[in-house]
Every structure is written in C-alpha cells, then in structure tokens.
Amino acid sequence: MSAPALEVQDLHAYYGESHVLQGVDLVVRPGEAVALIGRNGAGKTTTISAIAGFLRPRQGTVRINGRNLTGAPAHWVARAGVALVPQGRRIFGDLSVRENLAIAGRPAANGWDEARVVELFPSLGRRLGLRGDQLSGGEQQMLAVGRALMRNPSLLLLDEPSEGLAPMLVEEVGETLVRLRATGLPLLLVEQNLGLATRVGQRVHVMNKGTIVFTGTPVELAAARDVEARYLGV
Ligand SMILES: Nc1ncnc2c1ncn2[C@@H]1O[C@H](COP(=O)(O)OP(=O)(O)O)[C@@H](O)[C@H]1O
Ligand SMILES: [Mg+2]
Structure with a gap:
C-alpha cells in the first residue's frame, strides 16, 4: 500500500505559552477527501498552519506522501506538493x-x-x-x-471555503469540490459548515480544543448525535 498523502501524528503547537494543538492525529489516504470540522477557535487553522509550515509544531510529526516534513519551512512543504487555499481567500x-x-x-x-x-x-x-x-x-x-x-499539488488543503458565502454559493462550492474529488486529488477540507463538510468528505474528523474527538464516515457522524450536539452545536 502506498503512503498516505498526509499523516499527522500527535501534533502539538503553541502560540507563545498558549497550548493550542494538544495531540492531533489525522490521515488523508491517496485519492481521499477528508473533512476537518469544528467550531470557531477549535484549532483548525492552526492545524493547517502547522502542516503547511507556517507554524513550527513543538511535538509530533507531519508526513506528506511518506516524507517527514515536520517543522519544515513553508516553501519546502509547497515544493513537496502541498497547496493551500487559505482562509479569507x-x-x-x-x-x-x-x-x-x-x-x-x-x-x-x-x-x-x-x-x-x-x-x-x-x-x-x-x-x-x-x-x-x-x-x-x-x-x-x-x-x-x-x-x-x-x-x-499532490495534496490540497482548503481552509473554510464556505466562509462569508451565501447558501447558494456554498452549494456551488460543494459541487465543485465533489468534482475535484473525482479527479483523485487528495483533499483536506477544513469547515465549520457541517453540510458542506459531510458532502465533500469521505471521512470526517471533528476537532475540539486542539484534539480530534471523532473520526468516521459522514454516516457514522450522523448517527453519533452526542458528537454533533456537544462539539458542533447541531
Ligand atoms: N496568532 C495567534 N496568536 C495567538 N492565539 C491565536 C492565534 N491564532 C489563533 N489563536 C488562538 O488559537 C485557538 C485556535 O485558533 P484557530 O486555529 O484559528 O481556530 P479555528 O480555525 O478552528 O477557528 C483560538 O483560541 C485562537 O484564539
Ligand atoms: Mg480558522
């Protein structure tokens, strides 16, 4: 089996003394679209920053297509095939x-x-x-x-593409991302919009306070009512 497009293990990151990422684990397999969902302030953008090389993690590993790129500067990570659609476009x-x-x-x-x-x-x-x-x-x-x-890219990171868009346009972005998924490009989609995340993501990770509190398929998430209520406010 080929290496995951992205493998994050036990990632910890800080802003000054503030311990924001507290052991994040997530995997994007070859050809897979994965969603990372969580409320505002959960640590989603910080996770993206630590993967993309904008923020140096203090502990844990980031592997891209099997290559250990933990703490590598952003231009190395970019050269390794990671492209980011940043929050705010x-x-x-x-x-x-x-x-x-x-x-x-x-x-x-x-x-x-x-x-x-x-x-x-x-x-x-x-x-x-x-x-x-x-x-x-x-x-x-x-x-x-x-x-x-x-x-x-060999891996695309998207940070809240639905932010600030009217519902009809969110629909349109979703449709586009589903078509992009069909090309086989591995995607990590960060979202607060549960509908968009579960439409695009073949698997979803739910983040709360800097850790992953749920991993499963959209169907499994829909069945886990307590997770939705506690961490997503649904
Ligand atoms: N540059 C920063 N300096 C200090 N704290 C930050 C900074 N960016 C984010 N934070 C804090 O880190 C936590 C996670 O933020 P963030 O990763 O942006 O969350 P999300 O993207 O899930 O909304 C929040 O408590 C936020 O206030
Ligand atoms: Mg964010």
Whole structure:
C-alpha cells in the first residue's frame, strides 16, 4: 500500500505559552477527501498552519506522501506538493483573473493549466480579463482554488471555503469540490459548515480544543448525535 498523502501524528503547537494543538492525529489516504470540522477557535487553522509550515509544531510529526516534513519551512512543504487555499481567500485584487492564475503556475506534464481550471470553473473562463476585486465572493473562492491547482499539488488543503458565502454559493462550492474529488486529488477540507463538510468528505474528523474527538464516515457522524450536539452545536 502506498503512503498516505498526509499523516499527522500527535501534533502539538503553541502560540507563545498558549497550548493550542494538544495531540492531533489525522490521515488523508491517496485519492481521499477528508473533512476537518469544528467550531470557531477549535484549532483548525492552526492545524493547517502547522502542516503547511507556517507554524513550527513543538511535538509530533507531519508526513506528506511518506516524507517527514515536520517543522519544515513553508516553501519546502509547497515544493513537496502541498497547496493551500487559505482562509479569507487572499487573491490579488488588483491583478486580473488570468494573471492570478499565471503567477501561481508550476507547470507539470498533463497537469493543471488555465484551460483545465476554466473547464472546472466555467464562470471564471468568462471573467479572465476582470480584476480579482471585481469578482463575487463565490468567484473569488473559485479563483483561490484554481490558483492552488495551478501549482499542480499532490495534496490540497482548503481552509473554510464556505466562509462569508451565501447558501447558494456554498452549494456551488460543494459541487465543485465533489468534482475535484473525482479527479483523485487528495483533499483536506477544513469547515465549520457541517453540510458542506459531510458532502465533500469521505471521512470526517471533528476537532475540539486542539484534539480530534471523532473520526468516521459522514454516516457514522450522523448517527453519533452526542458528537454533533456537544462539539458542533447541531
Ligand atoms: N496568532 C495567534 N496568536 C495567538 N492565539 C491565536 C492565534 N491564532 C489563533 N489563536 C488562538 O488559537 C485557538 C485556535 O485558533 P484557530 O486555529 O484559528 O481556530 P479555528 O480555525 O478552528 O477557528 C483560538 O483560541 C485562537 O484564539
Ligand atoms: Mg480558522
């Protein structure tokens, strides 16, 4: 069996003296879409930061495709094939859609390019000449995902793509992520939106106060009413 796309074991991380991640374990297998769910402040973004190399964990390991990249700087992790769609999207508002995609590009044979991104997001194709800040929130989210894909990643991390989007646009993002999942690209989707997380994730991890309190399929989570009530406020 090939190594997991992502394997996080017993991860601990701090902001100063504040012990935020208190032993996080999670796995994304090859070709798998996994959701990490939890309330605001649970430690989801901190987990992403520790994986992506923005925050150095104090204990535990992060392996990408079998390579130990614990504590490696962000540009190493990126070169190892990890792409991040950050919380708040952070596209370049004063560059065109086409330029936003082009500057992210890291060409690969048979990989993602502008044409393939536009195939996944047809509405972006009609807006290639517009500036990033002329797009709607939903389109900006598509551009942020498209930009990450232009890096031809082997693992995609998405931090709350539904944030700030109207329900209809959340639907649209969900549909896109399901199509992206079908390409076989391993995904780690961080979400507060339970509906989106369980639609996209083949397995879900629930996080509370810096630890994983539940791991299972969306069906198993739906059956675990106590988990939903205690940690997700459903
Ligand atoms: N840069 C920071 N400095 C200090 N504390 C932080 C910082 N970022 C987040 N925190 C704290 O760490 C905890 C986890 O935050 P975060 O990972 O952003 O949660 P989530 O993404 O699940 O909403 C929260 O208590 C938050 O207040
Ligand atoms: Mg967050």
